[in-house]
Amino acid sequence: MNTEDSPYFAALVRMASDDRLGWDAISLAGRGISAYASAQIWMLEEGKSAADPMQLADLIEDFGTSVERIPDLWRRFNDERMSEANLVLELGEIVAHMEAWPGGNP
Incomplete structure (x- = not known):
């Protein structure tokens, strides 16, 4: 899948590959990619x-x-309007919801 096909997938990929983020955020982004x-x-x-x-x-x-929140979450972090701790908190809620959705937990 091309990241241009989905702004949600694209934001998760950017999070998973951003060297400013710690392992908690990267792990959540990876789980989000899998659940998506x-x-x-x-x-x-x-x-x-x-x-x-x-x-x-x-x-x-x-x-x-749920997933519509992901690009805005990424923009707020990337624009330094959100801390990594808040990104992890909000992304954790979204990913947990995605994983609970039918078929969302591999």
Whole structure:
């Protein structure tokens, strides 16, 4: 996957490869990449054939609401408007939610 295809994936990749960040943040970004990819695979292999389209729509909206926070989180850290400790705290919440989402925990 190209990082230009997804601003969420791109932000996680930037976090995982930024030498300003410690291992806690890098680990969370890596877990986020894995959960994001697993959720996309679940959607293609299982989600699209779900029996209840309304439930699927709710799941997709829930996931989107969570991952949409990632690029802004990265921008705030990159622009020095957020500390690494706060980045780790907020990213940890997002990643935990992504991992709990169907297919999000490999």
